Amino acid sequence: MRPDEQRRSASALRTRTPIISIATGAIGGGALALALLLGAEPSATGMPAHGSARLVNPPAQVEESYGDEAAAALASALDSGLAADDEEKSLQVRTLAVGRGDTLMGVLVKAGAERAQAYAAIQALRAVQNPRRLKPGQEITLTFEADADGAPRLVDVSLDADVERRVVARLSGEGDYKAESIDKPLERDALGAAGMIDDSLYNAAQSAGVPAQVIVSLIRLYSFDVDFQRDIQPGDRFELMYEVLRDETGAVVKSQEILYAKLTAGSKTLSLYRFRHEDGETGYYNEKGESVRKALMKTPVDGARLSSNYGLRKHPILGYTKMHRGIDFAAPQGTPIMAAGDGRIEEAGWNGGYGRYVRIRHNSEFKTAYAHLSRIAKGIRDGARVSQGEIIGYVGSTGRSTGPHLHYEVLRRERQINPIGLKLPTGRKLSGRERLAFQTAKEALDAHYASVLQPTERLVRSE
Ligand SMILES: [Zn+2]
Numbered sequence: 001m002r003p004d005e006q007r008r009s010a011s012a013l014r015t016r017t018p019i020i021s022i023a024t025g026a027i028g029g030g031a032l033a034l035a036l037l038l039g040a041e042p043s044a045t046g047m048p049a050h051g052s053a054r055l056v057n058p059p060a061q062v063e064e065s066y067g068d069e070a071a072a073a074l075a076s077a078l079d080s081g082l083a084a085d086d087e088e089k090s091l092q093v094r095t096l097a098v099g100r101g102d103t104l105m106g107v108l109v110k111a112g113a114e115r116a117q118a119y120a121a122i123q124a125l126r127a128v129q130n131p132r133r134l135k136p137g138q139e140i141t142l143t144f145e146a147d148a149d150g151a152p153r154l155v156d157v158s159l160d161a162d163v164e165r166r167v168v169a170r171l172s173g174e175g176d177y178k179a180e181s182i183d184k185p186l187e188r189d190a191l192g193a194a195g196m197i198d199d200s201l202y203n204a205a206q207s208a209g210v211p212a213q214v215i216v217s218l219i220r221l222y223s224f225d226v227d228f229q230r231d232i233q234p235g236d237r238f239e240l241m242y243e244v245l246r247d248e249t250g251a252v253v254k255s256q257e258i259l260y261a262k263l264t265a266g267s268k269t270l271s272l273y274r275f276r277h278e279d280g281e282t283g284y285y286n287e288k289g290e291s292v293r294k295a296l297m298k299t300p301v302d303g304a305r306l307s308s309n310y311g312l313r314k315h316p317i318l319g320y321t322k323m324h325r326g327i328d329f330a331a332p333q334g335t336p337i338m339a340a341g342d343g344r345i346e347e348a349g350w351n352g353g354y355g356r357y358v359r360i361r362h363n364s365e366f367k368t369a370y371a372h373l374s375r376i377a378k379g380i381r382d383g384a385r386v387s388q389g390e391i392i393g394y395v396g397s398t399g400r401s402t403g404p405h406l407h408y409e410v411l412r413r414e415r416q417i418n419p420i421g422l423k424l425p426t427g428r429k430l431s432g433r434e435r436l437a438f439q440t441a442k443e444a445l446d447a448h449y450a451s452v453l454q455p456t457e458r459l460v461r462s463e
Contacts, residue, residue, distance in 0.1 A: 092144045092152065097137055104131045104140070108157065111142045117154040124169040124177035129161045160184075163245065163253040186245040190259055191252070192452035197236040201228065201263070204238060211255045214242050220338070220389050221284055222263055223297040225270055227420070237264045241449045257282070260445045273442045277434065283427075289438050291427030295362065296341040297388065298419075300370065301331050301395065301406050325416035326369070326409035333374055333404040335395040339386040340368045340410075348380050348392075354407070355399025358392050367414075371407040372398050 094111050104125075108118035125131050140159045144152040158168040164186060169179040193208040201222075205215045218240060219228070226232065243256040262271045272284045272292050284292045343362040351357035354371035358380060361367050374396025386392060397404045410419035430438045 090146050091155070092146075093141060094144070095139050095141045097139050098134045100136045102134060102136075104134060107134075107140050108142065108154070111140075112144065112152055113142065113154040113157075114151070121154060121157045121169040121171075121177045124179040125157070125167055126179075128179045128181040129159075129167045163247075185248050186253065188256075189244050189246050189252075190241050190448060190452055191244050191255075192239070192241045192449055194239045194453065195237070197232060197238065198234055201232060201238060205240065208240075210240060210242075214240075214255050214258065217258055218261055220297075221258065221261065221272055221292060222270065223299045223338075224292055224294045225298070226263065226265060227298050230420075231265045231268070233266055236266065238262065239449065241445070241452060258284075260449050273438075273445050275430070275438050275441050278437075285430060285438060287442065289430035289435050291429065293388070293427045294424045295427075296366065296368065296410070296419075296422075296424055297338065299329070300338050300340045300368070300408055301329050301335055326371075326407050327419060329395075329406045329408060331395045331404065331406060333394075333396055335406075336391045337370055337373065337393045337395060337406055339388055339390045339392050340408075341366070341388050343367075343386060345380055345382055345384045345386060345392075348376050348382060348384075351399070353400035355401060356393065356396065357399075360386060360392070365412060367411040369409040369411065371409075372396055372401040372405060374398065374404070 096107055096111050098107055104122050105115075105118055108121065109115060113121070122131050138160065140157065142154060143156045145155050147153050154171065156168055156170040158166060161167045161181065164184055166182045166184055167179060168182065169177045172178045193205065193210050195204045195208040197204040201219060202215055205218065206212070210218075218238075222228075239260075239262040240258065241260040242258045244252045245254040245256065247253045257274060258272075259274050260272070262269065264270075270292075271287050273287070274282055275285050276282045286292055337358075339360055341360070341362045343360040345358065346361045346367065347357065347359040349357065351371070354369075356373035356376055357369065357371045358373065358376060359367055359369040370393060372395075373393040376393045377391050380386070380392045395404050395406050401407075408419070409416050410422065411417070
């Protein structure tokens with residue numbers, strides 16, 4: 001099957017009418033299971049389809065063996081739940097989409113289930129899934145059979161628990177419902193994106209179709225080396241490849257880790273590669289095998305604009321010239337603030353002109369402080385451990401402040417220092433056998449990235 005054919009067949013499955021599909025008649029376990037599997041479609045997961053994904057590495061063939069296996073599992077489970085003479089009975093499959101504010105009970109009753117049966121099925125599902133976590137648009141598939149007196153009897157209910165799992169509650173021979181969780185057949189793949197930066201890396205990546213959570217990880221990875229205010233200029237470029245999971249129709253249901261990225265900022269080119277160490281841990285390294293992770297991040301807020309530098313300035317409120325012992329990042333009220341490095345909270349609370357304030361002790365030499373916060377994050381209190389990139393609070397304008405911004409200080413041996421230009425020790429550097437393994441992994445990622453780009457992008461790239 002050619003990739004485009006595969007796309008088409010995938011979208012054909014997706015256009016199935018979401019509200020109700022009813023199949024009546026005596027159908028075998030296999031067909032029933034197939035109907036159930038079709039219910040497990042991506043739109044039901046609440047994950048956005050990957051709109052303008054720039055490249056699509058044709059997913060390897062949709063793994064039919066997986067499908068068969070799952071279908072067989074469902075079929076045999078179904079068979080075991082039905083008495084032998086049920087083959088003669090008529091089964092009815094209904095698929096309903098959850099509406100805003102719907103409860104599982106509400107949906108089941110609306111589909112025609114008797115209250116007591118719906119209640120019992122939901123009780124069973126609780127063992128494998130929190131039935132309160134329904135999303136609007138999510139699909140629920142029910143199977144009914146006609147009772148001796150013609151009343152519909154609920155024989156099973158199935159729905160996606162998340163992108164990786166489907167749960168089913170099934171009427172057993174003893175007349176109660178038993179629930180089980182079935183892993184969906186998902187396949188790993190990689191997506192690539194590239195683009196030119198007009199104003200911010202965030203906006204450029206977003207218009208290239210990169211999901212928000214991948215962009216946030218990208219900014220975090222670069223925040224060790226890049227000051228997003230000073231270093232990024234219009235015309236700069238980025239390249240990115242990240243891991244995704246696809247379902248059996250080939251649709252992307254989940255975005256995972258970044259595998260490779262390259263940022264060209266002015267004359268600087270910063271590449272990073274994900275590398276898995278022998279112990280299974282992963283890290284990000286530049287092309288020379290040096291860890292991109294450093295003791296402190298340069299920018300503790302995503303996408304912030306530097307509004308005031310370290311040094312002498314006329315104080316905006318006090319009026320007289322005063323030494324500004326930190327740097328100010330202008331950012332909208334509520335923008336998350338990250339811990340610049342691993343450490344322990346030394347102070348978290350109100351601190352005079354600083355307003356809501358957090359200070360972290362990183363080691364015997366360095367501390368960082370964050371002021372004017374609108375809110376301190378949950379769990380951030382004296383003595384708490386934090387890790388680099390963890391959200392410690394939100395931008396605000398508390399204390400002596402003229403508008404929402406983060407006042408950020410780096411303290412070295414108890415004294416504020418200018419963090420711009422501060423040379424921080426780099427992290428781990430790969431050597432010996434690991435360096436060789438990294439080189440192989442790096443070349444594989446480079447080749448993979450080149451293969452996931454579309455021809456037009458390759459042209460742009462080689463200009
Ligand atoms: Zn300040």
